Amino acid sequence: MTTQPRYMANAFNGDESELEPDLQTLSRRRxxxxxxxxxxxxRRPVAPVRAEGVWLFDAEGRRYLDAYNNVPAVGxxxxxxxxxxxxxxxxxNTHTRYLTASVIDYSERLLDLFPAPLTKVVYTCTGSEAVDxxxxxxxxxxxxxxxxxxxxxxxxxxxxxxxxxPSLGPNNSIGPNVVLVEAPDLCREDPAEAGxxxxxxxxxxxxxxxxxxxxxxxxxxxxxMSSDGVQSRxxxxxxxxxxxxxxxxxxxxxxxxxSGFGRLGHGWWGFTxxxxxxxxxxxGKPMGNGIPIAAxxxxxxxxxxxxxxxxxxxxxxxxxxxxxxxxxxxxxIERDDLIDNARQTGEHLLAGLRRIAEHxxxxxxxxxxxxxxxxxxxxxxxxxxxxxxxxxxxxxxxRERGVLISxxxxxxxxxxxxxxxxxxPTHADHLLAAMDVVLA
Amino acid sequence: MTTQPRYMANAFNGDESELEPDLQTLSRRRxxxxxxxxxxxxRRPVAPVRAEGVWLFDAEGRRYLDAYNNVPAVGxxxxxxxxxxxxxxxxxNTHTRYLTASVIDYSERLLDLFPAPLTKVVYTCTGSEAVDxxxxxxxxxxxxxxxxxxxxxxxxxxxxxxxxxPSLGPNNSIGPNVVLVEAPDLCREDPAEAGxxxxxxxxxxxxxxxxxxxxxxxxxxxxxMSSDGVQSRxxxxxxxxxxxxxxxxxxxxxxxxxSGFGRLGHGWWGFTxxxxxxxxxxxGKPMGNGIPIAAxxxxxxxxxxxxxxxxxxxxxxxxxxxxxxxxxxxxxIERDDLIDNARQTGEHLLAGLRRIAEHxxxxxxxxxxxxxxxxxxxxxxxxxxxxxxxxxxxxxxxRERGVLISxxxxxxxxxxxxxxxxxxPTHADHLLAAMDVVLA
Numbered sequence: 001m002t003t004q005p006r007y008m009a010n011a012f013n014g015d016e017s018e019l020e021p022d023l024q025t026l027s028r029r030r031x032x033x034x035x036x037x038x039x040x041x042x043r044r045p046v047a048p049v050r051a052e053g054v055w056l057f058d059a060e061g062r063r064y065l066d067a068y069n070n071v072p073a074v075g076x077x078x079x080x081x082x083x084x085x086x087x088x089x090x091x092x093n094t095h096t097r098y099l100t101a102s103v104i105d106y107s108e109r110l111l112d113l114f115p116a117p118l119t120k121v122v123y124t125c126t127g128s129e130a131v132d133x134x135x136x137x138x139x140x141x142x143x144x145x146x147x148x149x150x151x152x153x154x155x156x157x158x159x160x161x162x163x164x165x166p167s168l169g170p171n172n173s174i175g176p177n178v179v180l181v182e183a184p185d186l187c188r189e190d191p192a193e194a195g196x197x198x199x200x201x202x203x204x205x206x207x208x209x210x211x212x213x214x215x216x217x218x219x220x221x222x223x224x225m226s227s228d229g230v231q232s233r234x235x236x237x238x239x240x241x242x243x244x245x246x247x248x249x250x251x252x253x254x255x256x257x258x259s260g261f262g263r264l265g266h267g268w269w270g271f272t273x274x275x276x277x278x279x280x281x282x283x284g285k286p287m288g289n290g291i292p293i294a295a296x297x298x299x300x301x302x303x304x305x306x307x308x309x310x311x312x313x314x315x316x317x318x319x320x321x322x323x324x325x326x327x328x329x330x331x332x333i334e335r336d337d338l339i340d341n342a343r344q345t346g347e348h349l350l351a352g353l354r355r356i357a358e359h360x361x362x363x364x365x366x367x368x369x370x371x372x373x374x375x376x377x378x379x380x381x382x383x384x385x386x387x388x389x390x391x392x393x394x395x396x397x398x399r400e401r402g403v404l405i406s407x408x409x410x411x412x413x414x415x416x417x418x419x420x421x422x423x424x425p426t427h428a429d430h431l432l433a434a435m436d437v438v439l440a
Numbered sequence: 441m442t443t444q445p446r447y448m449a450n451a452f453n454g455d456e457s458e459l460e461p462d463l464q465t466l467s468r469r470r471x472x473x474x475x476x477x478x479x480x481x482x483r484r485p486v487a488p489v490r491a492e493g494v495w496l497f498d499a500e501g502r503r504y505l506d507a508y509n510n511v512p513a514v515g516x517x518x519x520x521x522x523x524x525x526x527x528x529x530x531x532x533n534t535h536t537r538y539l540t541a542s543v544i545d546y547s548e549r550l551l552d553l554f555p556a557p558l559t560k561v562v563y564t565c566t567g568s569e570a571v572d573x574x575x576x577x578x579x580x581x582x583x584x585x586x587x588x589x590x591x592x593x594x595x596x597x598x599x600x601x602x603x604x605x606p607s608l609g610p611n612n613s614i615g616p617n618v619v620l621v622e623a624p625d626l627c628r629e630d631p632a633e634a635g636x637x638x639x640x641x642x643x644x645x646x647x648x649x650x651x652x653x654x655x656x657x658x659x660x661x662x663x664x665m666s667s668d669g670v671q672s673r674x675x676x677x678x679x680x681x682x683x684x685x686x687x688x689x690x691x692x693x694x695x696x697x698x699s700g701f702g703r704l705g706h707g708w709w710g711f712t713x714x715x716x717x718x719x720x721x722x723x724g725k726p727m728g729n730g731i732p733i734a735a736x737x738x739x740x741x742x743x744x745x746x747x748x749x750x751x752x753x754x755x756x757x758x759x760x761x762x763x764x765x766x767x768x769x770x771x772x773i774e775r776d777d778l779i780d781n782a783r784q785t786g787e788h789l790l791a792g793l794r795r796i797a798e799h800x801x802x803x804x805x806x807x808x809x810x811x812x813x814x815x816x817x818x819x820x821x822x823x824x825x826x827x828x829x830x831x832x833x834x835x836x837x838x839r840e841r842g843v844l845i846s847x848x849x850x851x852x853x854x855x856x857x858x859x860x861x862x863x864x865p866t867h868a869d870h871l872l873a874a875m876d877v878v879l880a
Contacts, residue, residue, distance in 0.1 A: 008751050026539050033547035035560045035738070036747030040537055047539035051532040069534065071755060077530055086526040090517055092491040093730040094509065097480055099466050099487035107473035122475045125565040125732045126756060132572075132598045157752055158572045159600040171749040285755060290533040292565045292732040292756040298475070307476030309611040311448050312597055315511060315725060316566060316732040 008169075009388075009412040010395055012040035022059070023047055041406065043396045051076030054420050054427055056404070067419040067431050068404045070372075073261055073286030074332040075422045081289045081328040088324035096123070096318050106323045109330060110297070113268045115277050117299045122307075123318030125292040127257035127284025128156030133312065134280045134296050135160050135218065138251045140306045144215030147175070148205045148245070150183040152410040154227040155220060155255055164220060167227040167410075177214055179205040183228035184237060187365035187376045188384055191234050199240035206248045216250035218280075223270025224259035229409030230367065230374035230416065232264065238274035251302060252276065257284035257294070258372070262333050262421065265343030265370025273369060286421075288325035292316070338421040342370035348425045349373055349417065352432040360439050362390060373417040374408065386411035397438040403431055448609075449828075449852040450835055452480035462499070463487055481846065483836045491516030494860050494867055496844070507859040507871050508844045510812075513701055513726030514772040515862045521729045521768040528764035536563070536758050546763045549770060550737070553708045555717050557739045562747075563758030565732040567697035567724025568596030573752065574720045574736050575600050575658065578691045580746045584655030587615070588645045588685070590623040592850040594667040595660060595695055604660060607667040607850075617654055619645040623668035624677060627805035627816045628824055631674050639680035646688045656690035658720075663710025664699035669849030670807065670814035670856065672704065678714035691742060692716065697724035697734070698812070702773050702861065705783030705810025713809060726861075728765035732756070778861040782810035788865045789813055789857065792872040800879050802830060813857040814848065826851030837878040843871055 016024045026047065030038070046064060048056035053075040056064040066076070074081065088102075096103060107121050124130045139145055147164055149155065154167040162168055163175035174180065181201040184194040206216055221238060225231040242252045259270025260283050271278050279302045284294035294317075296303075306312075316322065333339065350366060353375050357363040364384055365376040377394070379385040391413045395405055408416040419427070456464045466487065470478070486504060488496035493515040496504040506516070514521065528542075536543060547561050564570045579585055587604055589595065594607040602608055603615035614620065621641040624634040646656055661678060665671040682692045699710025700723050711718050719742045724734035734757075736743075746752075756762065773779060790806060793815050797803040804824055805816040817834070819825040831853045835845055848856040859867070 023539055026541060026544060029548070030539065030544045033544060033551055033559070033561060034536075035562045035736075035743040035752075037562060037743075037750065037752035038536055038747075039751065039753070040539065045537075045539050047541075048532055048534060049541075051534065056532070056534070056538075071535070072533070076534075077532065079530075082526065082529045085529060086522065089522045089525060090519075092488055092496070092516065093512070094488060094491065094496070094516075095511070096474075096478055097485075098496075099463055099470065099480065099485050101466060101487075101489075104466060104470045104473060108469070111473055119473070120475045121473060122477060126569065126754065128754070129566065129569065129598060136599050136602070157754055158569060158598040159576050160598065162576070168751050172751070290756065290759060290761060292762070296475075303475040303477075307478075310477065311479065311608050311612070312475075312477035313479070314566065314568070314597055316730065319730060321730060322732070 008039050009407045010041055010392060012042060012045050018044050042399045044399070046399065046404065054423050063402060065403045065427060065430055067417050067423065068406050069420060070258065070263065070418050071285045071290050072420050073263070074289055074329055074338065075420050078289055078328070078332060080332050081325055084324040084328040085291060085321055088321045093319050093321045095315060097313070100320055102320055102327070103318050103323050106327050114281070114297055117277060118281060118297050119300050120298055120303045122296045122303065122312060124294045124296065124314050125317050127282060127294045128158045128161045129314065130282040130284055130294040130296050131156045131161045131220070131255065132158040134220070134253045134282050137280060137296070137298070137302060137306045138218035138253060140310065141302055142215065142217045142249060142251065144217040145177040146209035146214035146216045147178050148181060148202060148216070148219040149178065150221060150225060150228050151180040152183065152228045153222065155222070179208045181205045183225050184231045185229070186231050186367055195237045195240045199244050202241045202244045206244070216245065216248045218251040218253050219245040220253040220255055222255040222258055223274060224264060224369065224372050226258045226372070226416070227408060229376065229414045230372060232270065232273065232369045232372065233367065235273055236275040239276045242276040251279035253280045253282060254278035255282045257282055261286045261329065262339035262342055263370050263372055265339060265346050268339070287329065288322055289329050291322050291325035293318070293322035293326050333421065336422065341424065342421055345423055345425055345428050346370040346373060349428040349431070352428060356432065356435055356439065362387060371419055371421060371423055375415040376409070377413045386413035388412040391415055394438055398434055401434045401438065403434045448479050449847045450481055450832060452482060452485050458484050482839045484839070486839065486844065494863050503842060505843045505867060505870055507857050507863065508846050509860060510698065510703065510858045511725045511730050512860050513703070514729050514769055514778065515860050518729055518768070518772060520772050521765055524764040524768040525731060525761055528761045533759050533761045535755060537753070540760055542760055542767070543758050543763050546767050554721070554737055557717060558721060558737050559740050560738055560743045562736045562743065562752060564734045564736065564754050565757050567722060567734045568598045568601045569754065570722040570724055570734040570736050571596045571601045571660070571695065572598040574660070574693045574722050577720060577736070577738070577742060577746045578658035578693060580750065581742055582655065582657045582689060582691065584657040585617040586649035586654035586656045587618050588621060588642060588656070588659040589618065590661060590665060590668050591620040592623065592668045593662065595662070619648045621645045623665050624671045625669070626671050626807055635677045635680045638678070639684050642681045642684045646684070656685065656688045658691040658693050659685040660693040660695055662695040662698055663714060664704060664809065664812050666698045666812070666856070667848060669816065669854045670812060672710065672713065672809045672812065673807065675713055676715040679716045682716040691719035693720045693722060694718035695722045697722055701726045701769065702779035702782055703810050703812055705779060705786050708779070727769065728762055729769050731762050731765035733758070733762035733766050773861070776862065781864065782861055785863055785865055785868050786810040786813060789868040789871070792868060796872065796875055796879065802827060811859055811861060811863055815855040816849070817853045817855070826853035828852040831855055834878055838874055841874045841878065843874045
C-alpha cells in the first residue's frame, strides 16, 4: 500500500495488491523515480502499450475504447500526423527567430478559422503557458491586476495559472487578485435564466475586486466549463457575463484548450456557441495531437502593446515539427469532416444516455455539446444531492469492461465523456451498451 | 520599414529592403500574423529550409555553420532521434496517468546521472515551466517567498519566471519578492576572488529580503550564467554562494537548461563544476533535441511535501514521444562520446580564440567551458568599456560568411558560441578562420 493520493477525482488509491504482478513492479519502480505529484487513473491503473484511432491496447492484447482522451483529437497514432511530423523531423526543426514558411502558412490558416478581429497569434508549448501569457498580456494592456474565473475552474499549472485553478484542491492557493464566481449549474438552475444569473455573479465579483482596491484585467472561462461539471449550453450562456466584463474595461479570455478544434460540433471554437467574441483565445491540448503546441490568439489591440514592449520568446514553441503536427490536425479535421462527426455522434450519444437515464433516476442530468458530454449522478432525484461514489464506481466498472471515461465537477459526480473526434456512432453504441450493463 | 524591435540583442531591425524579394514577402506575411513579440535574428534574417548535424541550408543551397543552437544538442535532424520518435509516434502517445514502461526506464536512467540525493523527477514541456514549478516547490517547502537571482538572469517566460529574468528588458517587472545580485564578471574581477565576492553579495541580498520582511525560499542560478555574459569558471565559483543560501534556509536551484546534458565538457551538469549539490535542478532545451521536454529533478525532501499536497499534472509532459526523443539524446551523447568531444573541441576553440585575441586587443577576454564559449569585446583594453557595437558587427559579418553565433551579457558585448555538441575541431577551425577574416 503506497502513499494515498489526494485531491484528485478518479485517482489510483495506491493499493498495488490489486495489480497484476508485472504492473505491481512497474508501479513500484515508477513511485521510486517520479515525484509524489504524479497520480494514476482508476482503481486498477491502465497500462496501454499501443493505440490506434479510438482504441488503446495493453500488453495482454486487451482493448479499451477511449472515450476520455481529447489530446489525440484526430485519433491515436494518426498516420497523417505521423507522416508530416516524421518528414519534418528529418528536414529541420529550429525556432521562430529564423524565417520559416511553414510556420507562417499554418498561422494564416489557423487565423482564418477565427472571426475577423482575432488576427494575431503567439505560440507556446502548453495550454498552461498560453493561459499564463494571456494573463500577462491582459494585465499589461489594462494596467489592472484583477482576474475573475469560475469557482471550480482549471486553467493550468504555472504559478499564475494555478492561482486561477481552484479545482487543484485546498492546498493550492487562489491569488489575492483573483475572485471566483460560481459557474452555471445546468442540473439545478433553469437553463434559460442561467446566463443572466451568472452575469449578476460576475458583476458582484467586479465589485468585490473594487472593494479590494483592484481593477479588472480579465475574466477567463473555459468555453465548455469542463471542471465545473461541463456547462456548455444553451447557446449564448456566457454572452451576458462577457458584456459585463467588457463594460468594466476587462478583457474576455476564452480558454479553448478543452473546447477548441471542433470538439463541440458547432464550428471550430466553443465561444461561438456563446455568441461572444473574445479578446484573447487560449488553445492547447488537441492542437498537435500530442506533440506539444499551444497558442494565444488575440486581437491586434490586445497583443500590440505587450508585444512591442516585452520580449516573449518560447524556445520550442511554433517550431517546424510542432507546426507540422498542428497542420496535420487541421488537415484531418477538414478531410474527415470531424466537426460534423462530433455533432452527429454527440447527438446520438446524448440521445442514448437520455434513454438510459429514463430508467435510472440517479442519472439526473445528461448534457453537453458534440463530443464533450456529461451525465450527472445524484443520490435522489428530488434533492439532487451529488453522488460522487456512484459516478466513481461507474467509471471504474466501465474501465473493467474496457471503456475509458472519467469524472468531473465540483462534487466529482459528473461522468466526463470526451473521446477522440473520430469516435463514431458505432463506438457510441459500444459505450452505451457497456453503460447499460454497468448500471443494471 | 516595419516596427522597430526593442530590447533584444542581435535582433532584425525591421528593414525589409535588405532582404531578397522572396524573404521580403515572407517577412511581411509573418508580421501580419505573428504578434509583435516575435523578433528575428540578424540584420539580414536567415531562412533555413534544411539542417543536418552542425549545418543549416537555405533555399538557395547556401550553408551556415551552426555555432549557436543548443537545442539540437546531438545535431540537427539526428537520425537516431528521428527513428525513435517516429516509431513511438506510430505506436502510442498518451500521458502519465497510465502506466508506461518507457517513461519509467528513462527516468531511472536520467536520475542515475545525478548525485545520490537527487532521486526524483517531474516532467514539464519547457524550461520556463520547470523554473516556474521549481519556484512553486521551493516556496511551498520553505514557506517563504523571497528569491535571489543574478542581475542579468534569464530563466523563462511564464509570469513567475519572467519576474526573475531581468534580461527581458526594462518593461518586464522584477517581482517584489525578488532581489538581484550582480553576477561575477570574469573579465573585470580576479577569478580567484570572484566566488567569495559573489557570496558576499548574496549575503547582502538575503539581508535586503529580510529588510522587506521576506524569508528566503531559494536562489536560482544558471550554472553557466549565459545571459550574464557566460561566467562559468574557475571550478567552485558558485560554491560559496550556495553555502550562504543553504545556511539561510533557502534551496539552491541549479538552472541547467543551458549548461546541462554535457555541454560544458565535464560531466553531465554544470553544477558539478561549481562543487555544489543543488536541491532542485531545472532541465530543458537540449533534453529532447527540439521535441519539447523539460524537467525538475530534486531531492526527495524538496519534492515530497509539495508533491503530496498539490496536484501537478502537465498534459504533454513526459509523454512517450517526448521520452523517446529524450532517450535518443542520452543514447547519442553516450555512443558518440559527445561530452568528451565538447571538452576537446571547446579547448581547441578557446585556444584558437585566445590566439586571435593576442592580435586584437579589443577582444579583451575569452572564456568558457566545453562548447559554451564567450569572447568579450571592449572599446579599449585599459578601461575595459564594453563595445556592443563591435560584438554585433562581428555577429552579423560572421552571418554573412555563413557562420551563426550571437551575443550575450548585460552590455551585449560578449560573443556567445554554443554549437550543437557534434561540433568537432574542423568545425572550430572553420569558425576561427571566419573570425580571423572578419576581425582583419
